[in-house]
Amino acid sequence: MNVIEAEDLVVRYGTATALDRVGLRVAAGELVALIGPNGAGKSSLVNTVLGIVRPESGRVAVHGRAALVPEGRQLFGDLTVDDNLALGAWRRRRDSKARDTGKVYEVLPGLVRLRKRRAGSLSGGEQQMVAFGRALMADPDVVVVDELSLGLAPLVTADLAAQLRTLNAERGMAVLLIEQNARLALDLCSRGYVLEAGRIRAEGTAAELTASAEVADAYLGAVL
Amino acid sequence: MSDFLQYLVAGLAVGCGFALLASGLVAVHRVTHVVNFAQGMFAVVAGLTAGSLLSAGLPHGAAELLAVLVAGAVGLLVGLIATGKPGTSAQSALIVTLGVGFVAYAVEIMIWGDNPRSHPGLRGSVQIADAYVQKQSFLVIGVTAVVFTLLGLFFTRTYLGKAFTACASNPYAARAVGIDVTRMGLIAFALGGMLGGAAGVLLTPLLPISYNSDVLLITSGFAAAILGGLTRPGLALVGALILGVAESMVAGYLDASYQTVVALLLMLAIMIWQASQRTSLTEEAAR
DSSP: OEEEEEEEEEEEETTEEEEEEEEEEEETTOEEEEEOOTTSSHHHHHHHHTTSSOOSEEEEEEOSOEEEEOTTOOOOTTSBHHHHHHHTTGGGTTSGGGGOTHHHHHHOGGGGGGTTSBGGGSOHHHHHHHHHHHHHTTOOSEEEEEOSSTTOOHHHHHHHHHHHHHHHHHHOOEEEEEESOHHHHHHHOSEEEEEETTEEEEEEEHHHHHHOHHHHHHHSSSOO | OHHHHHHHHHHHHHHHHHHHHHHHHHHHHHHHOOOOTTHHHHHHHHHHHHHHHHHTTOOTTHHHHHHHHHHHHHHHHHHHHHHOSTTOOHHHHHHHHHHHHHHHHHHHHHHHOSSOBOOOOSOOEEEETTEEEEHHHHHHHHHHHHHHHHHHHHHHHSHHHHHHHHHHHOHHHHHHTTOOHHHHHHHHHHHHHHHHHHHHHHHTTTSOBOGGGHHHHHHHHHHHHHHTTTTOHHHHHHHHHHHHHHHHHIIIIIOGGGHHHHHHHHHHHHHHHHHHHHHHHHHHHHO
């Protein structure tokens, strides 16, 4: 069963076409990478999948709950870490237990000591962890991670990638990882798409994409 | 000394009214980034409505409460007109609120005429030293203290209040977690309407109002609100109290016609000071 299904999505901002008949699917429990250069339309695709942007045409369906770890973290800087996490459960607000942040602190114990700190005062890595935690508060079937590595040190990125892998393995949570760092994305995910200028240029398993001379040349820096 | 005390308490009461108006401006601006120039109109509508309801025989308390709710409904309507269309910019919405304020003039004149009106508030006065201070002034100060405490608790302790702060802090992230930012903006307009309405029903017994009293009210409310950058209600309260006392002293010792000039000068001084702070910060960062 697919948790995300998008078909023939067209998104335009004025006269500029951000997405041109883009299709994508993510199966339950699957780790999928979406790679591409700046301005390829990756964030437009994310925003369309999550209903933040309405497509001009095409179809998008999310089966189950989806949560976003946005590009640049996008925390509520004036609120505490605990408040940021609690607001992640907004879609489930009628369930009073949903706001209990305890489960997230069990999964991400590094956040416990930060719980009363203002989110805006944290380091980039800490903020990314809060953004993860906030997404987990939605109890998602699929989490969309927009630029995991952006602005983070390689060690911090590797740690966060390991956390994602663990969450995927232990909770069966599907992941759609949008990344400029293609090597990281294809190492982490089992399948992937390459988006360029608003169009899907290639798709396949991570192994197939890694083996592709075109992808390796454009995104992996050198032929492997 | 007795005059001074009288002007001081009267100024604090009027300042509290400005603070309620300013907090309405802040509530709307924090969530929507719209400067709501119809905010003064909410006070006028509520003040005049309360007078009509009292004349119709409704008891005190019920009439004022109903008038505040009417102002809340008007606030919601203004919010719908100004921000209901998706993609409306904050600047366009500002102009719409200004236009709605002018349309409201016509409606208010049709219903209540163009003469200033007042309604009785809390009767009597209290003697402090040699000064006699109206009980209504203490009522305004007391209600404002309660409203600000409740607002503080709402924004810092409740889930909905934190969602409001989230919309102000990062609207994109708020949308991403599922908060309907447009709906929150409309709630903020309704809240702004009720806060403006509270100012109207409390101030009308002290200052008779007419359809165009919104100009004085919005000028003073805006001057107070910009002290807190239109985002911090606590600083808006401080600004409003300073302004209320300054206007009261000017009216008492000089001439009441200079009151608006005082508000405008204070607003200008604050804006120049804030601009100079920003410039010095930019220069510091450039070094």
